Each structure stands twice: as structure tokens, then as C-alpha cells.
Amino acid sequence: MSEAAPITRQYAAQALSSAIEEAAGLLEVRYEREDVLRILDLYGGDLPEALIAFRVSTGASRAGELDCRFTVPQDSDPYRLALENGLLETTDHPVSRLLSEVHDTCPVDGYGIDFGVVGGFKKIWVVLPRTALQDVAKLAELPSMPPALGRSLDFFDRHGLGDTVGLLGIDYRNRTVNIYFGEPPAGGIAPESVRAMLREVDQAEPSEQMLRLGRAAFGVYVTLDWDSPAITRICFAVATTDPASLPVELDERIGLFVQHVQRADPHTRFVYAVASQPDGEYYKLQSYYRWGAGVPEIMQLPEGALADPV
Numbered sequence: 001m002s003e004a005a006p007i008t009r010q011y012a013a014q015a016l017s018s019a020i021e022e023a024a025g026l027l028e029v030r031y032e033r034e035d036v037l038r039i040l041d042l043y044g045g046d047l048p049e050a051l052i053a054f055r056v057s058t059g060a061s062r063a064g065e066l067d068c069r070f071t072v073p074q075d076s077d078p079y080r081l082a083l084e085n086g087l088l089e090t091t092d093h094p095v096s097r098l099l100s101e102v103h104d105t106c107p108v109d110g111y112g113i114d115f116g117v118v119g120g121f122k123k124i125w126v127v128l129p130r131t132a133l134q135d136v137a138k139l140a141e142l143p144s145m146p147p148a149l150g151r152s153l154d155f156f157d158r159h160g161l162g163d164t165v166g167l168l169g170i171d172y173r174n175r176t177v178n179i180y181f182g183e184p185p186a187g188g189i190a191p192e193s194v195r196a197m198l199r200e201v202d203q204a205e206p207s208e209q210m211l212r213l214g215r216a217a218f219g220v221y222v223t224l225d226w227d228s229p230a231i232t233r234i235c236f237a238v239a240t241t242d243p244a245s246l247p248v249e250l251d252e253r254i255g256l257f258v259q260h261v262q263r264a265d266p267h268t269r270f271v272y273a274v275a276s277q278p279d280g281e282y283y284k285l286q287s288y289y290r291w292g293a294g295v296p297e298i299m300q301l302p303e304g305a306l307a308d309p310v
Contacts, residue, residue: 007048013040016052019289020068023054024117026260027253029066031117036068039115042085045073051112052289054261058251059282068289069114069125078111078124079172087121088172094144094226095175099124101142102168107132119173126168133164133182146177146224152231159197160185161220176232180221189214189236201231203276209248210274210281213238216247223275235284237273243285246272254285261287 017036024031040047047070055067072078079099082088090096102108103126112125128134140150156163166182189197191211198206206214214236223233243250243258250258254272261268271286 009044009047012047012050013037013044016040016047016068016070016289020054020066020117023257023260024066027056027066027257029064029117035120036115036117038085039087039113039121042081042087043070043072043076043078043113045076046071050290053286054257054289055284055286056254056257057282057284058253062282063253065119066117067114067122068117069112069123071110071112071127074108074110076111078113082121082124082172093175094146095170095172095177097144098142098170098177099126101144102126102139105138105142106134114169122173123169123171126170128166128168128182130166130182133166136163136165136179136181139165139168139179146226146228148224148228148230148232149177149179151229152222152224155197155200155231156181159193167221174225176223176225178221178223178235180219185220188217189220191215194236197234198276201234203234203278204280206276207281210236210276212247213272213274233275233277235273235275237271240270240272241267243270243272248272251283254283257285257287 017033017040020036021031021033044050050070050072052068052070055069057065079088083090107129109127109129111127113121114123114125115121136149136156137153139145140153162181162183162185164182165179167180169178169180171177191214194206194211194214198204216238217236218239219237221235221237222231223235225232238246240246243254258270269288269291273284273286274281275284
């Protein structure tokens with residue numbers, strides 16, 4: 001195709017499918033082309049211009065998966081599409097009502113979807129306008145929001161995580177919600193604060209690697225579910241153009257993926273994150289197949305965060 005020729009939706013879907021297949025082969029992840037193309041065709045109305053990212057994670061339960069996420073048309077109803085096309089099953093669980101409650105209560109800048117090459121459709125992302133970040137207390141009042149959010153308001157305040165939200169992730173498979181704070185502490189999270197936060201919500205003692213990432217973090221998010229009265233995970237995210245420059249040792253699987261991505265695009269951006277668990281921690285690396293001007297807004301990146309590696 002010439003540079004002047006517009007990229008068609010079909011071409012974009014085939015190209016992305018091929019990129020997913022190549023990455024899956026590298027990571028020894030089972031790849032079903034028809035399953036992937038079905039999701040790309042269903043949600044890919046804006047795929048030629050969409051922001052697209054891949055994610056790999058550490059840990060035995062996550063090693064056999066490769067996730068892909070991309071933005072979808074703003075006028076779509078991503079949850080209804082998933083139900084009508086058999087990607088999700090109808091349920092009376094509160095997770096089924098949360099997206100519509102957020103939409104009816106808050107201004108929404110856009111949506112994204114997340115699927116696993118093996119696990120299929122997983123999440124819907126709700127992007128809130130950077131100029132209209134939502135009060136976390138307001139979101140806690142939504143009838144279908146996990147009660148742990150309201151019970152954690154004092155926790156957020158005491159640890160300086162901020163009182164506004166810029167992004168939500170609703171995981172329909174695991175029935176969890178990710179809350180991304182819109183204004184995390186400037187200069188990252190001090191080690192003593194990381195330890196105090198994790199201890200308070202019964203997470204494992206952080207490793208030195210986690211403490212170093214907390215100090216460099218541009219963003220913090222928490223994971224909630226409907227079965228626990230407290231936060232179930234806390235995650236610290238670092239933005240970088242070169243994961244090898246981070247003050248941590250990269251997991252072998254993540255290092256392999258970084259090399260693969262950098263061979264294809266030496267200038268790609270990454271987000272490297274560490275997530276707490278009661279029995280330890282695990283790491284996630286997100287790379288951008290297609291970056292765009294909207295990424296810093298979606299990620300709530302401070303200006304200049306990617307000017308230099310952290």
C-alpha cells in the first residue's frame with residue numbers, strides 16, 4: 001500500500017492479527033486466529049486509528065497468556081456487543097450493571113477493550129476526561145460499585161493517593177474493578193508509604209524491586225472485587241522508553257518480549273508495573289503497537305514523563 005492510501009479496517013485487523021500471532025509464537029502462547037479476528041472484526045470500527053497495546057505478565061497463572069487492548073468507537077456499547085455475540089454470558093452480578101451506571105453518571109471520553117489470546121474477551125476500559133476527573137467518593141456511591149471502594153476512602157486520603165479517578169477497568173471474567181487515580185503523588189511513592197499501604201490491606205511485604213518502582217511510579221491503581229471488604233491489589237506503574245534502564249531486574253519472559261518489540265520498533269514506549277498480592281507480587285509490561293496523541297491523556301501521564309527513560 002502507498003503511504004497516501006488510507007488503511008482499511010480489514011487491512012488493520014489482518015496486520016494486528018499477524019502481529020499478535022508473531023508475539024504469541026515468541027512467548028509460546030496458543031494462538032487461535034479465528035477467535036482473535038472475531039474480536040477485531042466486532043470491535044475494530046476505529047482500528048486503523050485506534051491506540052493499541054500488548055501486555056505480558058509474570059507468574060505461573062499468567063505465563064501462558066498474551067493480552068491485547070485497544071480503543072473502540074465512543075458511540076459503541078462494548079458490553080452489549082460482548083453479550084450479543086457470545087463473548088460474555090448474561091448475569092445478575094453487579095459487574096453487569098457497573099458500566100451503564102458510570103456512563104449515566106459521569107462524562108466519558110472513550111472506551112477500550114481487553115482480550116487474551118487464550119482467555120478471550122476480558123475487560124472494558126472507561127476513559128474519563130482529563131479535564132473532568134471524577135471524585136472517587138462519587139464513584140463509590142454507584143449502586144453496583146464494589147463496597148470496598150467506599151470503605152477505602154480514608155485509606156486513599158491517608159496515603160496521599162488523590163481523590164480523583166481518570167480511568168476504570170471492569171474485568172468481567174474475574175469480576176474485579178481497577179480504579180486508576182487521576183492525580184497520584186508527585187515524585188512517586190516513598191518506600192515507607194508502600195510498606196504501610198500493603199501492610200494495611202494484608203498484602204505481602206514488598207521486595208526491594210517493588211520499592212524502587214514505587215519511588216519512580218507515575219501512576220497508582222487499586223483492584224477491588226465484590227467479595228472482599230478491602231482492596232485486593234495495589235499496582236505501581238512506571239513509564240519508560242527503555243525497560244532495561246529501570247532499576248530492576250526484568251523477568252526472563254518480559255525481557256524476551258522487550259527485545260522482540262524493540263527489534264520491530266526501537267522507539268516504542270512501555271509501561272512497566274508491579275502489582276501486590278497477599279502471597280507476593282507479579283510484574284506486567286505493556287508495549288504500544290500503535291501510540292497516539294491520546295495516550296498520555298488516557299494514562300494520565302504528567303507532561304514530559306516519557307521525554308527520558310526513568
